[in-house]
Amino acid sequence: MPPTPDRAAPEPTDEAADPAVWLERHGDALYRFARARVGRREAAEDLVQEALLAALRSVDRYRGDSAARTWLLGILRRKIADFYRRERAAGATIEADLAGPRDGGSSPFDARGHWRDAPAKWRSPEAALDEADFWRVFEGCTSRLPGHLARAFLLREVEGVDVDRLLADLRINAGNLRIRLHRARLLLRACLEKHWFDADSDGPSRHP
């Protein structure tokens, strides 16, 4: 679909001025950036759209002194921060936090605090990092984490945000953050074991 005439960029060759070109050249990178931070496909798509619309509105500010992608990523970063704020305002599920690992039958621990399904031995986890299929499973597992857990975990582990800043950004207390991170790690660990390391181990490797 060619650009509509009334919206044609001042200089069609100028990348900064044509949102269709932004989308084509940087859409996937923006999407991956957002997806790695919010965890869910729909939310990431919406954020890319918001960021590109914001870029369109402020195109006059873009002076071409930084790469278009850098500029767009800066806008996307702000949109992601807004997204976190909105989620917070919507009253992200604190109750789910407080219920902790004991909610429902999904707890990996029994009533006495012992492992229900003890972590199994994983065979050559390092090698998994080089396999495309592993990353598909990893994506599937992170995107199935409950939103509030995914947010805390991804900010901590993907972004490397320290605890003090996490507490301020997520506006939760220290105990709550610990629970979220612990819970996210338990769920993600179990999911990888079930969908990757278990299917992978056809030998006796599960018994160390």
Added chain:
Amino acid sequence: MNRLRRLRLIVTLRCESASELASRQFDEPLDLADRLALGGHLIVCPACRRFRRQIQFLREACRRRIHSLDAIELDALSAGARARILRSLRDAPPDARPDV
């Protein structure tokens, strides 16, 4: 007294709490009593030792994740999302463009 408390902690620590401490140690330093309790538990509990190794692996995986996604083009905007975004860009009111 203090020693007694530590001993109690080590002896009574359950896997649920131990895994919580192990997780916490990836984010902040533990105080001495917690460190000793966790250390004591890990000596006798292979399951919790594995848990700790595995969440260390999760951390490494997360750090390599974005790079890996780029490398294998695993994740891209779907055609539907791409079309929707393009439409929204085309439909943005012209007078909205030069603002800000």
